[in-house]
Amino acid sequence: xxxxxxxxxxxxxxxxxxxxxVLAAFVLLRRVxxxxxxLRAGQVEHRLDQLRAxxxxxxxxxxxxxxxxxxxxxxxxxxVIFLGFLVLSIGTVEMLWxxxxxxxxxxxxxxxxxxxxxxDSFRILVLxxxxxAAYRRLVVRPARLTLAPxxxxxxxxxxxxxxxxxxxxxxxxxxxxxxxxxxxxxxxLAEAFAGIDAGDQQAYYAAxxxxxxxxFLGFLVxxxxxxxxxxxxxxxxxxxxxxxxxxALRPADLGQKTTGVASMQDFTWxxxxxxxxxxxxxxxxxxxxxxxxxxxxxxxELVLGLRARLTSRAKSGHHxxxxxxxxxxxxxxxxxxGACQERCPVFIEHVAKIIDLRRGLTESGVxxxxxxxxxxxxxxVGNPQHSPPSERKDWGKPRGRASLGQGQPVEVLYWVGCxxxxxxxxxxxxxAMSNVLQLAQVNYAILGDAEQCCGxxxxxxxxxxxxxxxxxxxIETLQNYQPRRILTHCPHCYNMLKNEYPQFGGQxxxxxxxxxxAELIDQDxxxxxxxxxxxxxxxxxxxxxxxxxxxxxxxxALRAMPTLELAEAERVQENALCCGGGGGQVWLEANEGQRIxxxxxxxxxxxxxxxxxxxxxxxxLMLDDAANYHGVKNRVQxxxxxxxxxxxxxxx
Amino acid sequence: MxxxxxxxxxxxxxxxxxxxxxxxxARRVSGRMSGTVCAVLLGHNVANLVEPLAGYGAxxxxxxxxPLLTSYSTDIFTEAVFQLVHECSPALLMLAATANGRDxxxxxxxxxxxxxxxxxxxxxxxxxxxxxxxxxxxxxxxYTTVTCPNxxxxxxxxxxxxxxxDSPDPSRVAEVRRFQPRLESCVLRTxxxxxxxxxxxxxxxxxxxIIVAGxxxxxxxxxxxxxxxxAELLGAAVGGSRMAMDLGWIPRDRLxxxxxxxxxxxxxxxxGISGAIQHTAGMRASKNKIAINNEREAPIHQLADLxxxxxxxxxxxxxxxxxxxxxRGPDPGPQVSGQT
Numbered sequence: 001x002x003x004x005x006x007x008x009x010x011x012x013x014x015x016x017x018x019x020x021x022v023l024a025a026f027v028l029l030r031r032v033x034x035x036x037x038x039l040r041a042g043q044v045e046h047r048l049d050q051l052r053a054x055x056x057x058x059x060x061x062x063x064x065x066x067x068x069x070x071x072x073x074x075x076x077x078x079x080v081i082f083l084g085f086l087v088l089s090i091g092t093v094e095m096l097w098x099x100x101x102x103x104x105x106x107x108x109x110x111x112x113x114x115x116x117x118x119x120d121s122f123r124i125l126v127l128x129x130x131x132x133a134a135y136r137r138l139v140v141r142p143a144r145l146t147l148a149p150x151x152x153x154x155x156x157x158x159x160x161x162x163x164x165x166x167x168x169x170x171x172x173x174x175x176x177x178x179x180x181x182x183x184x185x186x187x188x189l190a191e192a193f194a195g196i197d198a199g200d201q202q203a204y205y206a207a208x209x210x211x212x213x214x215x216f217l218g219f220l221v222x223x224x225x226x227x228x229x230x231x232x233x234x235x236x237x238x239x240x241x242x243x244x245x246x247x248a249l250r251p252a253d254l255g256q257k258t259t260g261v262a263s264m265q266d267f268t269w270x271x272x273x274x275x276x277x278x279x280x281x282x283x284x285x286x287x288x289x290x291x292x293x294x295x296x297x298x299x300x301e302l303v304l305g306l307r308a309r310l311t312s313r314a315k316s317g318h319h320x321x322x323x324x325x326x327x328x329x330x331x332x333x334x335x336x337x338g339a340c341q342e343r344c345p346v347f348i349e350h351v352a353k354i355i356d357l358r359r360g361l362t363e364s365g366v367x368x369x370x371x372x373x374x375x376x377x378x379x380x381v382g383n384p385q386h387s388p389p390s391e392r393k394d395w396g397k398p399r400g401r402a403s404l405g406q407g408q409p410v411e412v413l414y415w416v417g418c419x420x421x422x423x424x425x426x427x428x429x430x431x432a433m434s435n436v437l438q439l440a441q442v443n444y445a446i447l448g449d450a451e452q453c454c455g456x457x458x459x460x461x462x463x464x465x466x467x468x469x470x471x472x473x474x475i476e477t478l479q480n481y482q483p484r485r486i487l488t489h490c491p492h493c494y495n496m497l498k499n500e501y502p503q504f505g506g507q508x509x510x511x512x513x514x515x516x517x518a519e520l521i522d523q524d525x526x527x528x529x530x531x532x533x534x535x536x537x538x539x540x541x542x543x544x545x546x547x548x549x550x551x552x553x554x555x556x557a558l559r560a561m562p563t564l565e566l567a568e569a570e571r572v573q574e575n576a577l578c579c580g581g582g583g584g585q586v587w588l589e590a591n592e593g594q595r596i597x598x599x600x601x602x603x604x605x606x607x608x609x610x611x612x613x614x615x616x617x618x619x620x621l622m623l624d625d626a627a628n629y630h631g632v633k634n635r636v637q638x639x640x641x642x643x644x645x646x647x648x649x650x651x652x
Numbered sequence: 653m654x655x656x657x658x659x660x661x662x663x664x665x666x667x668x669x670x671x672x673x674x675x676x677x678a679r680r681v682s683g684r685m686s687g688t689v690c691a692v693l694l695g696h697n698v699a700n701l702v703e704p705l706a707g708y709g710a711x712x713x714x715x716x717x718x719p720l721l722t723s724y725s726t727d728i729f730t731e732a733v734f735q736l737v738h739e740c741s742p743a744l745l746m747l748a749a750t751a752n753g754r755d756x757x758x759x760x761x762x763x764x765x766x767x768x769x770x771x772x773x774x775x776x777x778x779x780x781x782x783x784x785x786x787x788x789x790x791x792x793x794x795y796t797t798v799t800c801p802n803x804x805x806x807x808x809x810x811x812x813x814x815x816x817x818d819s820p821d822p823s824r825v826a827e828v829r830r831f832q833p834r835l836e837s838c839v840l841r842t843x844x845x846x847x848x849x850x851x852x853x854x855x856x857x858x859x860x861x862i863i864v865a866g867x868x869x870x871x872x873x874x875x876x877x878x879x880x881x882x883a884e885l886l887g888a889a890v891g892g893s894r895m896a897m898d899l900g901w902i903p904r905d906r907l908x909x910x911x912x913x914x915x916x917x918x919x920x921x922x923x924g925i926s927g928a929i930q931h932t933a934g935m936r937a938s939k940n941k942i943a944i945n946n947e948r949e950a951p952i953h954q955l956a957d958l959x960x961x962x963x964x965x966x967x968x969x970x971x972x973x974x975x976x977x978x979x980r981g982p983d984p985g986p987q988v989s990g991q992t
Contacts, residue, residue, distance in 0.1 A: 370911040380793055386910070386933050423929045424951045586930075589911035595898065621928075628868050629898055 002103025003206035017099035017213065024217035031224040032232070035276060038310055042269035047240040057347075058239045067345040070283065074136065077129045081158065084126035085231075091119050091165065092216065099213060116183040120169075124185055127162045130155050144282025144300070150226050151280070157222065160215045168208035174201045233276035234346040240270055241347040245499040246338070247547035249355055252464040259464045260359020264310050267356065274348040275307040284340035284350060289578040289600075290333040294593030297333035299340040299350045302326055306353070329592065331357050332368060336460050336583030337542040342574050358462030367461075374587035375463050378470065382452035383418040384587055393448040395420070395427040396434065411443040412516070413483035415497065417490040418453050419617035425624060426617040433489050433513055433642040439651045440525040444487070450477050454496040461584040468504065471496075475506035489513040489642055491543035491550070491616045492582070498548070512544060514554035514615045517645055521560045529650040531563040536644070537609040538566065539600070539623060540576035541616030554615045557641050561648045567607040577603060581618035601626030605636060612638045654687035655712075655742040657805070659733065660705060661750060662695065667704055670748035670812035675709040677775055677815050678746060684777040687743065688712055691826070694732055696722040702828055707820030712827045714740070720835050723844040724752050730759045732833040737764060739831065742805045744775065744783055749809035761807045767800020768807045773814040813916075852889045857906065857913040860889035862921075865908055865935070866901065867893035869924025869945055870964060876901050878968040879923055885975045891915070893931045909934035924964055927952025944968075 004013040048054075060066050065082060068075035094110040109115070134155050137145060145151070170189025175198060181187050193201060223229060244250075250268075252259035261267055284299035285291050291298045305325035331354055340350045361367070367375070377386040395416075414434065419426035437444050455470035478486070486508050488494050498510040511519075520526045536558060544550040551573045558566050571577045580596025601623050604612050612627075614620050617640070624638040658674040660667060671691075678689040691710035693701055695717060702713050714736060720728050729752070737745065737760070745760070747753035749771045761768035769785035778784045778799065785798045785808045800806045852860060864883040870876050883890045892902035894909060908915055909931040920938035925931060927943070927950055935941070936955065943956035946963050953959035960967060 373914070374910065376791065380791060385929050387929070425928070587911065589894075589904075589907075598898075625895070628895060 001202070002098055003209040004099045005102040006206060012102075014100065014102045020213070020217055021096070021099070024220045027221045028224060035224060035229075035311070038264075039269040039272050041265045042267050042272045043265070045268035045270045047242075047270055050243050053243055054239050054241070057241055058235070061238045061241075061345070061347070062235045065345070067283075067343065070343065073132075074281075077132050077136075080125050080129040081133075084122040084129070087118055087122045088126070088165075090115060095213065095216070113182040116186075120183040120185045123162045123166050127159060127166075130159045130162070134159075142282075144286040146280065146282070148280075153222065154226060154228050157215060157219050161212060161219065164208045164212035164215055168205055168212055171201050171205035171208060175205070227278070227280045229276050230279040230346060233273060234279065237273050237277035238347050240273070242349055242352075245548075247495040247543060248499040248503065249352060249459060251468070251500075251503045252359060254465055254468060258360065258363060260361070260363055260462060261353075261356040262360045262364065264306070266360070267353070271349070271353055271356075272310060274353070275303055275310055277346040278303045278307065278348060279346065280304065281345065283343045283345065284348070287339040287343050287575060287577075289335055289337055289339065289580060289596045290593070292577070293580070293596045293599055295329075295333040296327060296592055297330040302330060302350065302354070303348060326357060328361060328366060331361065332371075332588055333592075334583055335542070335578045335580055335585050335596065337578035338546045339542075339575065339578065342546050355460060355462060358460075359464050360462075362462040362464075368588055370589050371461055371584065371587055374584075375458060375461065375466060378453055378455075378458050378463075379466055382470070382473075383422060384453060384457050385418060385422045387418075387422040389449050389452075392416075392421045392451060393446065395422075395430055396446065410445045410483070412437075412485045412487040412511070413478075413481060414444050414446045415454075415486050415488040415490075415493055416446055416451060417488060417493045417617065419621070420489060421451070423617065423621065425621050429489050429617055429620065429640040429642050432640065432646040435646045436517065436520075436526070436642055436649065439646070439649055440520045442520075442525075447477065447481070452477075454493045456492040456496045457584045457587060459496075459500070460582070461587070471501060471504050471506070475501055475504055478506060478508060484509065486510045487513060487516050489615070489617065489640065491541040491548070492618065495543045495547055512548070512550055512553075512615070513642055514544065514550055514557060517641065518553040518556045521557060526560075526645065527650045528561045528645075528648045529563070531648075533563055533565050534611055535567050535607065535609040536564045536611040536613050537569045537604050537607040538572070539569075539579060539604060539612060539614040539616075539619050540572055541614060541619050542576070542578050542582055544615055545576055546574060550615075554613070554641050557645060558613055561644065563648055564611070564613075564644065567609055569604045569607050571603060579614075579616075579619040579622040581622040586618055586621065595626070595629075597622035597626040598629055601630060605630075605632070610636060611644070612636060613641055613644055614638070615641050654682075654685055655690050655740065656682050656687045657690045657692055657714075657737075657742040657745045658710070659692045659694070659745065659747045659753070660701065661748050661752065662693075662698065662701055665698075665700065667701060667708070668748065668750070668812075669817070670750055670753075670810065672708050672817040673812065673815040674746045674748060674810050675705070676817040677810065678744075679709040681744070681775050681777060681783070682711075685743075685781065690714060690742065692716065692733065692736065694721045694729060696720075702826060704820060706824045706826035707822050708817065709824070710826045712829060714829050714831055716831050716833060718833065718835060720838075720840070723847070725840060725842050725844070726756050726759065727838055727841055728835060730756045730763065731835060731838045733760055734763050735833045736831055737805060745805045745807045746775070747807070747809050749811045753809050757807055757809045764805070764807070765803075766805055766807055767798075767803035769798040769800070770809050771811050772798075772808045773811050775808060775810075852883070852887050855889055857889055857891050857908060857915050860915070860917050862886050862888035862919045863891045863908070863915055863917045863935075863938070864888045864921045864923065865891040865893070865925060866896050866923045867925035867931070868895040868899070869926065869947075870896070870901070871924065873901070875924075875964055875968065878964075878972065882921075882968055882972050882975070885972060885979075886919075888919075888921070889917075893925050893928075922952050922956070923968070925952055926950045927955060 004017050006013045008016060065079045068078050090109060094106050097106040137151055166185060166189060169183060169186035170193055173186050173190035174193040258266055282300045288299050309325035334354045336351050338351055374384040377384055381389055416430050420430035452474055453470055454474060455467040458470060459467035486497055494510060494512045497508055538555060538558060558564050577600050578596060579600055612623055620638055620640050627633045627636050627638055656678045658678050660671045662668060682689050688711045689709055690712040691705040692714045696719050705713050716732055716736060747757045758768060769787060772785045772787045774786040776784045782799045782801050783806050786795050789796050857863060864879060866876060866879045870879060880890055891906050891908040894907060896902050897904060897907050910933040912934055914934045916937035919940045920935050921942045923944045932955055941956045942958045943952040944960045944962055944964055944967050945952055946961060948961045
């Protein structure tokens with residue numbers, strides 16, 4: 001007899017089961033309803049376009065668990081539990097059905113012998129995965145995981161589910177012979193229990209079936225209060241992932257009462273769904289340069305802090321996004337390198353949230369004083385260096401670089417950028433690049449003093465108004481000249497012009513110098529001299545690599561030079577460690593922790609290279625600073641690829 | 653004849669540069685409106701200052717001496733100048749936009765119901781023959797001009813450092829008029845108990861007159877000690893680049909540059925600093941810049957008024973010795989004078 005068909009103290013088991021199920025469903029639905037209501041309070045955002053790309057993402061990243069496999073052991077563990085969850089839900093449906101009907105099988109699903117080995121083996125596999133997970137949590141204790149009761153409760157519940165399921169099956173089968181060895185684990189247990197009195201077998205069967213049911217219902221109730229909410233939230237979150245260009249931040253409507261986030265409701269509903277999706281796996285924290293350097297930021301803690309803030313019933317008033325949940329210092333520590341969101345298995349978008357919170361801070365006047373100075377310079381003179389606009393083209397004076405006249409047709413418009421124009425180290429890049437252009441006989445021009453800061457530092461610091469002002473001015477200027485193609489050596493300018501200016505009507509064809517140099521090499525417009533080989537390693541700039549997939553072209557350029565031998569450092573490409581200069585960090589002065597550039601420099605130096613090549617003026621500045629700090633400037637040169645290309649060019 | 657007044661400020665028996673600048677400006681204005689430049693000298697036992705006031709351009713000195721004027725107090729100074737203005741009725745009254753000037757100039761203007769322009773960088777006479785004050789606004793990116801046609805006198809505070817001045821003409825003599833204000837009835841609400849001179853070591857970098865700053869090129873703590881010794885001798889504040897901060901040679905609040913303090917001392921000595929824009933953005937405005945760096949191509953040399961391509965370990969001890977010698981006075985021997 002099925003346990004739910006029995007009577008307990010005269011009450012039919014079926015009724016008890018229905019009562020428990022209704023109770024659990026009530027608690028679950030009430031909580032889910034509450035969580036959805038919180039989402040609905042967020043701002044509007046449209047995430048249902050490009051259904052094909054979304055479906056593909058769902059298949060690869062949810063069903064395929066792609067991003068979990070960056071960590072193979074724990075990824076495999078998760079995949080087993082995830083697959084087990086999918087497969088065993090067949091068993092769950094059967095269990096629910098039997099409980100409701102007093103033991104009837106689900107048509108076509110229950111009691112089909114060929115399903116039994118599948119269910120049976122997944123019970124064992126999941127049990128094994130849970131043991132491994134517990135071992136990791138309790139013994140290995142990777143730094144990215146926080147040892148908290150939540151994770152262990154979940155593991156206990158899953159283990160309990162599996163064990164009670166197996167034991168119930170064992171006792172059920174002990175009384176019969178009908179399934180044979182279709183359920184090997186169940187059959188083995190059944191053989192072991194064969195000696196037990198038949199009446200007791202039935203009692204044990206009932207006991208374990210009910211415990212299994214209670215574990216299951218308990219799981220339902222606990223789920224929406226725990227990190228296991230990700231079972232419900234993560235799959236839609238991946239489906240609804242951002243399909244904007246990765247490097248583009250959401251433009252803020254300056255007409256709104258706030259451009260940033262001052263309270264939780266200022267986030268969009270999707271940003272809030274992100275918070276529900278977090279599994280606390282800490283992969284983001286593991287790759288975060290700020291966290292690595294001991295600065296007060298962990299992307300994981302940021303998300304958890306915001307989630308706690310959101311779901312706690314405390315009435316959230318003005319500025320309550322912070323209220324201890326996220327510190328200003330944490331927000332100012334971010335380099336916006338994007339490593340966290342590149343790694344996140346459930347596609348949480350950390351950087352956009354940090355910028356939104358910075359916008360909120362900036363709007364309420366909370367700024368680091370040094371940042372304020374750079375922003376002031378941007379507003380007054382159009383560059384963060386506080387340099388006179390009239391001196392913007394002085395770097396090219398000795399070489400007679402031509403400014404662009406209106407309507408003058410040129411192959412490319414070279415956008416020099418503020419660092420390239422004003423900073424001695426940046427000027428070396430712009431000089432080298434313009435020399436390369438001349439060698440390759442590229443017809444080009446620069447804007448001269450008509451160029452202003454692209455607005456990247458302002459936007460990343462959170463001064464959206466100032467950014468939009470700069471962007472609009474530049475777009476107007478550029479539209480007057482109607483360049484066929486804009487070339488820039490700065491990944492920040494590149495990302496801005498390519499991905500963010502279209503938000504304000506500036507559609508331009510933009511090319512990064514790494515790409516352009518690779519083209520020139522392909523077209524045989526540049527040739528390189530032979531000579532003594534030197535070892536070079538390459539630093540991936542975040543805004544070229546992670547944000548714009550520019551991993552190959554700079555390496556192509558380096559490999560094309562016979563005198564260079566490329567040695568890759570640890571953490572490259574998608575996983576590259578930021579130089580520490582992005583997101584306005586060049587203009588910030590965080591006191592806490594180590595300097596990210598010093599750490600990164602040491603990693604790059606491990607390749608024993610004589611040259612550290614990069615393709616970003618900020619990377620160059622930061623790493624050069626680090627070379628100076630480590631006192632190895634005479635042994636290790638930090639150079640932009642343009643400088644290396646020019647030095648090695650045989651046409652020179 | 654139209655009188656243009658300059659209220660002189662002095663400390664430790666010496667006129668402040670701001671006062672010299674105002675005299676220079678007053679001379680220029682008086683030339684355009686055939687006026688007399690008058691200095692107002694407030695204090696006690698300050699007769700020795702009449703001569704330099706004349707040298708720097710005063711035709712007449714109103715000497716207001718009273719024990720109560722020994723040190724600055726808002727009430728007494730306002731009252732004294734108020735009484736004097738009442739007596740003589742000048743066309744223009746210039747005060748330095750220093751802490752004291754900013755404090756009592758507006759009070760005077762209120763008391764006299766006169767026109768007032770603060771923090772001016774220039775005074776001129778326009779076509780209508782009116783006085784026209786120029787002040788910087790919008791973070792010094794724009795200028796506004798102010799005229800006060802219906803008011804006499806016009807009061808202006810002048811921004812120190814905005815004008816500049818010539819060397820004095822020792823042959824000039826000024827007529828001295830004494831004035832005894834009645835200050836007995838004046839209620840003294842504040843009293844100076846003690847004056848404590850700021851220690852350059854703790855003085856805010858922004859206020860330091862001389863800054864000796866070091867960077868990575870200083871090389872070792874031993875050489876850094878030399879740099880500190882030189883600073884001590886010069887009464888200078890010690891600053892540094894970010895590299896000096898990272899190497900632990902200076903604390904965070906001694907950092908000069910884009911992410912630290914922006915300074916404009918009379919003298920900025922950059923030792924072993926390469927001159928990256930992050931640093932120079934903070935010291936560009938210094939009046940005199942000396943750079944010592946052994947790398948010829950270091951960008952700091954281009955910015956410096958005096959650039960030395962030299963090893964600090966040689967230059968610093970020599971410099972210290974030279975300053976010591978200069979302090980002792982000119983050498984009695986036939987050797988070089990103690991100039992550095």
